[in-house]
Amino acid sequence: MDIKEIQNLIKFVAKSGASEVKLEMDDIKITIKTAADSETTIVHQVPAASVPQVVAPAPVPVTPEPAAAAPAPASDDSKYITIKSPIIGTFYRKPSPDKPLFVEVGQTIAEGDVLCIIEAMKLFNEIESEVSGKIVKILVDDASPVEFDQPLFLVDPS
Structure with missing residues (x-):
């Protein structure tokens, strides 16, 4: 699987x-x-030989404070497309500590551009843009835990 x-x-x-x-x-x-x-x-x-099972650590739940603050500016952000996390994991803005950021606020992106990496169970998943536009806001700090369907970026499609 x-x-x-x-x-x-x-x-x-x-x-x-x-x-x-x-x-x-x-x-x-x-x-x-x-x-x-x-x-x-x-x-x-479970490997073929019966070895003790390893349990993946449970993700840290996101505090509801940012979510409560998000609806207030929603009227201003309604013209933007929200790119959400497709998986649970840890959000990274760079491919490695010594490399440049994937994207920055104000940068124009195209469909298929890598926006970030989300690490889940020691697998690093590149998150690609499904839209073209300009990055307006990055909603998650680097190396922060993210939940499934959590907003990551706001993109202006115009």
Whole structure:
């Protein structure tokens, strides 16, 4: 099972309203538990030889304070496209500490440009833009935990 299939499973469970889903296959066990405000995914990979299972650390829930502040400027931001996180993980603005940032505020981007990296379970996923436009605002600090569907960037499509 690859990361895309796991992401799709997480999306499906989030939309279904189920509180807990367990999936067990030959070499992998996945438990997805959802609560009112948070979503936790635990993946166990079991090698062929029976070895103790390793549990991935649960992501740190995002505090509701920024979310409460977001609706106030929403009227100003309504003309912008919001690029959201497709997965849970840690948000990085650079490919490595000694490299330049992927994008900056005011930069023009095209569809397919890499905007950031989100690390999930030791896998670094490049997040590409699905729209063309100009970066208006970066909504997440570097090396911060992000949740599924959390807004990352505001893009002016004009």
